[in-house]
Structures are given as structure tokens and as C-alpha cells.
Amino acid sequence: MITEYAVALALCSLAVATWSFVQAARNRPPARPLLIGLAAIEVLLLVQVVISVVLLVGGQRPGSMVTFLAYLVGSLLVLPIGTAWALAERSRSSTVVLGVACVTVPVLILRMSEVWGGAGA
Amino acid sequence: MEQVPDDAKPATASGPGRVLVAVYAIFAVAATSRAAVQIATRFHEAPVPYLLSAFAAVVYLLATLALARAGRAWWSVALVACSFELAGVLVVGTLSVVDPAAFPDAAVWSDYGRGYLFIPLVLPVLGLLWLRRTAPTRAPR
Numbered sequence: 001m002i003t004e005y006a007v008a009l010a011l012c013s014l015a016v017a018t019w020s021f022v023q024a025a026r027n028r029p030p031a032r033p034l035l036i037g038l039a040a041i042e043v044l045l046l047v048q049v050v051i052s053v054v055l056l057v058g059g060q061r062p063g064s065m066v067t068f069l070a071y072l073v074g075s076l077l078v079l080p081i082g083t084a085w086a087l088a089e090r091s092r093s094s095t096v097v098l099g100v101a102c103v104t105v106p107v108l109i110l111r112m113s114e115v116w117g118g119a120g121a
Numbered sequence: 122m123e124q125v126p127d128d129a130k131p132a133t134a135s136g137p138g139r140v141l142v143a144v145y146a147i148f149a150v151a152a153t154s155r156a157a158v159q160i161a162t163r164f165h166e167a168p169v170p171y172l173l174s175a176f177a178a179v180v181y182l183l184a185t186l187a188l189a190r191a192g193r194a195w196w197s198v199a200l201v202a203c204s205f206e207l208a209g210v211l212v213v214g215t216l217s218v219v220d221p222a223a224f225p226d227a228a229v230w231s232d233y234g235r236g237y238l239f240i241p242l243v244l245p246v247l248g249l250l251w252l253r254r255t256a257p258t259r260a261p262r
Contacts, residue, residue: 067158074150085143093139100143 001116002051009044010106016041020099029090030098035083038098041105042079048109049076052116063118071112078104132191133199133255141251144244145185148237152178152229167224173213174228177241180205184248193257203248210234210241 016037023034049072062068082101086094134142156175164171180202187199214233217224224231234241 064158064162070154070158074154078147081146082143085139085146089135089139091136091139093136096137096140097143100140100147104147 001048001055001113003113005048005051006109006113009041009048010109012044013041013102013105013109017099017102020095020102024092024095024099027092028095029092030086030094034095034098038079038083038102041102042076045075045079045105062116064115068112068115071108071115075105075108075112078108133188133196133251134191138188138251138255141244141247142185142188144240145181145188145248148229148240148244149178149181149185152181155229170224170228170231173209173230177206177209177229180209188248188251196252196255196257199248200252203245203252206241207245207249210245214242 016034019037020034023031052068052072056062079101082097082104086097086101088094132138152174156171156178159171159174184199184202184206187195187202210230210233213224213228213230217228217231218233229237229241233239
């Protein structure tokens, strides 16, 4: 993993999370700009997967391959599943759900870096 | 049986309940995968904590499913699951503080869930409060 990229990605996701919580505090259901923000984070996560795969093919090894791959796949699923769950009922609570999904991303990135750095699980 | 009327009590997966289900789902997936890895790779190191993690994972899965579903029966399942969780985090949390040697590796409920920002302690409380709000107290439809 490229640490700088991971940190930037985590910060972007936290920014979109903050945006979600502000919108929820203003009593807004999920709006289009916010959803575009989430889509942008998803694209950044895809790039992160590509970077990781390139490094893995290049011979670098995380502390636990299975755990790392699980986090890698999981990081791509959080936002789509969270968004689907949020949009099934459009209310301010759905906006909070989007924020919760965005907060999960930095946690996953943090765990991924730990595993990449040699942690077993 | 027709759809419930609009003025009925809110379902457990509606409104703030949606956020609750989302957080529960995250914990269910996290606890399940972590327990699976621990049991698959180093079960012999600490069988009891890892089995407890697996048990916690099952309770989270059950709570998530029950909260996401509507109906009186699912409400009861959710109540049992959330109560179990609160009991679990309190008992295991206390045990892990009193006898840290028995819990060498961080499980979800160790130290009252400190490794998880105490969310495992807060979540069942919020769950139980929410279940009280959505309790099916009206006469049977």
C-alpha cells in the first residue's frame, strides 16, 4: 500500500462523512451531490485496489494474504451496500446511514495498512 | 393480511432504526470475519476467547436480521439478541478486566469493547431503547 494515498483516501472519506452528518443535521434526505461524493470515494477505493494488486504482483506481501484480500474486497462493498440500504427509505436517517458507511472506510483502510505492515489479523 | 396502516408504530428498521441496523450490520460482518480468521488460523492459542468472539458474531448477525425485519416475532428475537449482547459485553468485559490472562487476544467484548471504541457496549443499550420505542403494545391487528 502507498501510505500517502491511503491517508488521502481516508481523509476524503471522512470529509464526505462530515458532509453527510451536516446534511442530516439540516434534516435533508440524501441528495444527488452527496451521492456523487460517495461515488467519488468508491472510485478512489477502486484505485486503491488496483495499486494493491500491482504491488502484490510485484512481489510485496502483507502479514496475512487472506485477511488483506478480505479487507480489500470488503472496502469495495461498504459504500454500495450502505447506499442501497439508505436509499430504500429516503429520510434524514438515510443521510446518517451514508455518513456511517463513509466512516467505515477509514477504519478499513487503517486495518488494511496494519495488515500490510505485517500484522497477522 | 394487508399492509400495516401508515399511522402504525414505526418498524424497527425505519427512521433512526435504519442507522441502528447499518451499524449492527457492520459489527456483524466485522465480528464474523474476525472470528472466522481467528478460529481458522490460531484456534489452539486461545480457544475460549475465540469461541466467545464467534458467539458474539452470531448474536450480532441475529440482531441485525431481527431489527431489519418487521413483525412481532422478529421484535422479540431482536429483544433477546440485544439483551444477550448487553449481558455478554458486561460479563466478558468484567472477566477480561479481572483476569486479563484468560483473554490474551482482543475479542469484541474484551475490556467492554474498548478496542472498538466501546461501541459494543453502547450498541445494545441503544438497541434496547429503540425496541422499547417500537414495542408492539397495540391490540393485535
